[in-house]
Amino acid sequence: MNGFGALRSLCKPNYRGLLVGNELPDCICSFNMFGEQCNIEYDRCSSNPCQNNGSCYPVARPDSFVCTCTEEYYGHCWELEKPDINLYINRSVNHIAAVIQYFDIDFISLDLILVHQQVYRILPKLIEYRHKRKTIPEIILVKLYSSQVELPLQFYLISVHINVTSIYATIQVNEKNRCINIRTLMTDNSTQWISNYSPIKYHHLCRNNTDLFCFQDDFYLCICNENHRGVEYFRYDSKHDQCSYCLAGGRCLKGDRDKPTDFLCLCPSCHSGADCQFTSNSFAFTLDQLFFVDLTSINLKRTVFLLIIISVLLFAIALLNNICSFAKFRHQKCLCNGVGQYLFCMSIINQICISFFVVRLIHLGLTVYGLHSHPMSDSILRKVFGYSLKCSIRIKLITND
Incomplete structure (x- = not known):
């Protein structure tokens, strides 16, 4: 109307x-x-x-x-500024992965309540964290993982603040703030004694070691008092950063618990990939493994460009050569003997093989660059191209024999 x-x-x-x-x-x-x-x-x-x-x-x-609004504020009208943590870290410890954990203290049960955690390949020089609370988390831990399995996990206590709204500081990650395992403080004859030892009796460790800042056992994180006359111990779950998304027995480290894809895999030897899905055992490798380092570097765009250009050039050269061979050996005189028949068949097989190889290279470059990122179709195409390439190569090898 x-x-x-x-x-x-x-x-x-x-x-x-x-x-x-x-x-x-x-x-x-x-x-x-x-x-x-x-x-x-x-x-x-x-x-x-x-x-x-x-x-x-x-x-x-x-x-x-x-x-x-931006991440610095929260509230119905974004009128409240989030308390922030800005820590500049001077690191001097070798590692292959780092997990930063933020804890609140339950002063009734003395439990450490995980608020947030972050995972990195390399511990950043600047840590930034904002949250919708009036005060920052009381305790911040850094866990460093080494490439050598026999070396123990290294804990570092980089912040202990109660009822503080913001932190701007420079922190050293070294032996002074390392929380060593209690077993390293005991002799070999004390192993059985440690298993039955109560945290209440940990006070003498701080009294006898004036340089000791903190230490940990299988269940507790312990912090020495300023005068080293006693210890504050908190129940700590060391499995907060553990997950099970990695393949081939790789160690899985979880980051943000609200993001399922935020995790990091530490792969065993002869394995690589984001999920440890590639293997180089038995001298076998795939194209994904061969170009994995280049395709995950900062020069990704240049690598993909060169990969596509080289693939097109290989295909053009092979196509010209195989067309000439096919045209030459298709004549009846050439097909009268075995050599002519062999070269005629090889021109066809070679072109099929190089075609699958070039298509697989281009698909690999486009997938890593993000131009084609549908998981289901990527998986199907990867299997189809890989299987076709293997079959054509095996046919070529059998024909050569």
Whole structure:
């Protein structure tokens, strides 16, 4: 119905019924428009209720809106600034992976409650973390993993702050703030004694070792007092960063617990890949393994470009050579002897083999570069191209024999 409702409204006559009068149509108003004729405009965001340069978005209800802002703020109108942690780390310890854990202290049960954790290949020089709380986590731990399995996991206590809103500091990761395992503080004859030892008796370790800052056992994280007359111990679960997403027995390290894809795999020897899915055992390797290091480097764009260019050149040269061979040896005189028949068949087999090889290289480059990233189709194409390439190579080898 035209002429009754406002612009962009939808009105239907004779819809209200006789009791309210058929002469009044029922209208569906456009966004931010209200009233029987949709002529009242009300935009909750016109007053810009979002603070700190936040963006306001109205919703269906007249009195409601949604704010979006940067990660530094939170709240309904993004009026609250998140407490932040900024730690500049001077690291001097060799490692292949690092996990940073943020804990709150339950002062009743003395448990360490994991608030957040981050996983890295290399411990960054700057740690930044913001959260929607009034105070920062009381304890921050760094766990460093070594490439040598026989070396123990290294714990470092880099922050202990109670009721603090923000941290800006420079931290050293070295032996001074390392939380060593309690077994290294005991002699070999004390192993059985440690298994039955109570944390209440840990006080003498701090008294006898004035350079000791913290230590840990299988269940507790212990921190020496400033005067080394006692120890504060907290129940600690060392498996917070463990997961089971890696293949081939690789060690899985979990990052953010709210992100299923945030994990890191430490692969055993002769294995590589994000999930340890590639193997080089028995002198066998795939194209993914062969180009894995180059395709995961910072020069990814250049590597993919060269990979595609070289593949096209190989295909062009092989195509020209095989066409000439096919045209030459297809004549009846050449096919009268075994050598001519062999060269004629090899021109066809060689072209099929190089075609599958070039297609597999191009598919590998496009997949790693992200131009074709559907997991199901990538898996199917990888298997089809790989199987076809293997078959064509085996046929070529059998023919040569």
